[in-house]
Amino acid sequence: MSTAVVIEAPGSHRLAPHTPREPGPGEALVAVHAVGICGSDREVYQGNRPEGYVRYPLTPGHEWSGTVRKVGPGVPASLTGRKVVGEGFRNCQVCDRCHAGETTLCTDGYEETGFTQPGAMAATLTLPARLLHALPDDADLTAAALLEPAACIAAAALKAGARPGERVAVVGTGTLGMFAVQFLKAISPAELLVVGTRNDREALSRRFGATGFRTRDQALPDDFDVVIETAGSASAARTAASLPRRGGRLVLTGIPAAGADGLDPTDLVVRQLEVHTVFGAPPDAWAHTVRVFGAGLLDPLPLVTHQLPLTEFSRAIDLVGAGDPTVGKVLLRP
Secondary structure (H helix, E strand, O other), rough: OEEEEEEEEEEEEEEEOOOOOOOOOOEEEEEEEEEEEOHHHHHHOOOOOOOOOOOOOOOOOOOOEEEEEEEEOOOHHHOOEEEEEEEOOOOOOOHHHOOOOOOOHOHHHHHEEEOOOOOOOOOOEEEEEEEEOOOOOOOOEEEEHHHHHHHHHHHHHHHHHHOOOOEEEEEEEEEHHHHHHHHHHHHOOEEEEEEEEHHHHHHHHHOOOOEEEOOOOOOOOOOOEEEEEEEOHHHHHHHHHHHHEEEEEEOOOOOOOOOOOOOOHHHHHHHOOOOOOOOOOOOHHHHHHHHHOOOOOOHHHHHHEEEHHHHHHHHHHHHHHHOOOOOOOEEOOO
């Protein structure tokens, strides 16, 4: 009998017997290869997720990869056997935002795999087949388990609209920051600066394409065309806002704690900054991510430091929240 992680309530979880759910019309059953853990999973476990953005009891897991084992009526049989990743937002497909491709803004309300719908911390996951993105046959499924956070950063990169020869910067050196470096490197910038809090991330940043690295306590330029913030703190957002030139573009992806001091609106207006934000990844960002990954322009594997069995969920949660600089991406293997 296979198992699944079930969070009964904040701070309480168990390993439960898992029976695959047969796919209904328009659905696919996926055998999960690997599932990543991020800060939002820790929020779910601790009970810090905002009301309306989690529903207990819950099997978590929104970052995953796997192989389609079975499809329901109305789904092409050719999808069976394909390696896949999948979008998390369960959008309605009929509201004006969905029709505009902005599925993360669906007006029918928030529903997402691993938060309000069963996630991938189980042997299998059954979900709407329309959310799946097929990977090349030779794709590394361990690396592909990181494509969900990559897709969120792809959304930021697409909004930033960086062009070849522009000067670009990334604030944050975690998983999202390293993906931002790779996406921006692919557009051939004139300069690519990474700003972090620890010097030990410089080597990895340069490996992924950074041309410069500074910590936030050092003197920083203020003339970049594009800046993407990935660190998730109010101070990181303020640092990011100080980097663009007048008329530059700023994209914020982190979610600081509620009530954090924000940006100075006077400064934003006087400098005429173009400010965007990202919450999740719409279909075009997913498609872009899978395309870039398939072309060999994304290298997620160096970000993975731990792979654990599903039975070690507690240890994985502790690792993610320990603040240990040697801990990168933690994967569970059902």
